[in-house]
Amino acid sequence: GQQLNQSPQSMFIQEGEDVSMNCTSSSIFNTWLWYKQDPGEGPVLLIALYKAGELTSNGRLTAQFGITRKDSFLNISASIPSDVGIYFCAGPPKQGGSEKLVFGKGTKLTVNP
């Protein structure tokens, strides 16, 4: 089946630094979603992207839908300790939209105060 490749797998940064992570696929996605999972909890949606080239912000988070429709990027500016967690990209694997989502393996973020 379709897979999403996330990088990096983990990041260790200092509070205040900016963070960038990305997600790629061998096939086209019509929707890109970014979720965050806090320790001991389920993933929560951060940002949804529905159009190639789209750039969307949510506070200190900015995500972009790549123009090739095969990649997406998530940036976090001025990181804070509560940004710690695992960030997942996800998308529906079939053309035309689907309720079924494929998830990347995640980028684990550690922020040192």
Next chain:
Amino acid sequence: DAGVIQSPRHEVTEMGQEVTLRCKPISGHNSLFWYRQTMMRGLELLIYFNNNVPIDDSGMPEDRFSAKMPNASFSTLKIQPSEPRDSAVYFCASIAGYTGELFFGEGSRLTVL
């Protein structure tokens, strides 16, 4: 409003025992998903239901796994007999139509000794 409710939060059992995990989706959501999360494989979709009907169970690893959704407000995931390699966190999630925003429960952490 209550979110997705899963029980139990933690279960420790011995190999060969039957395990039943339970989920109550958000009221009004018409699709329900069961995911399994492990360090090695990340988030894997096991099965999903739409309007209480199983749509795709291709992710169910073996016949030892079964899932039911007898009504719109309740679903179970059963493992019989359980094995140590089934140890993982099992998430239930629900969605209303297709918005991309899956709402996850807090997960059930299963340990099979």
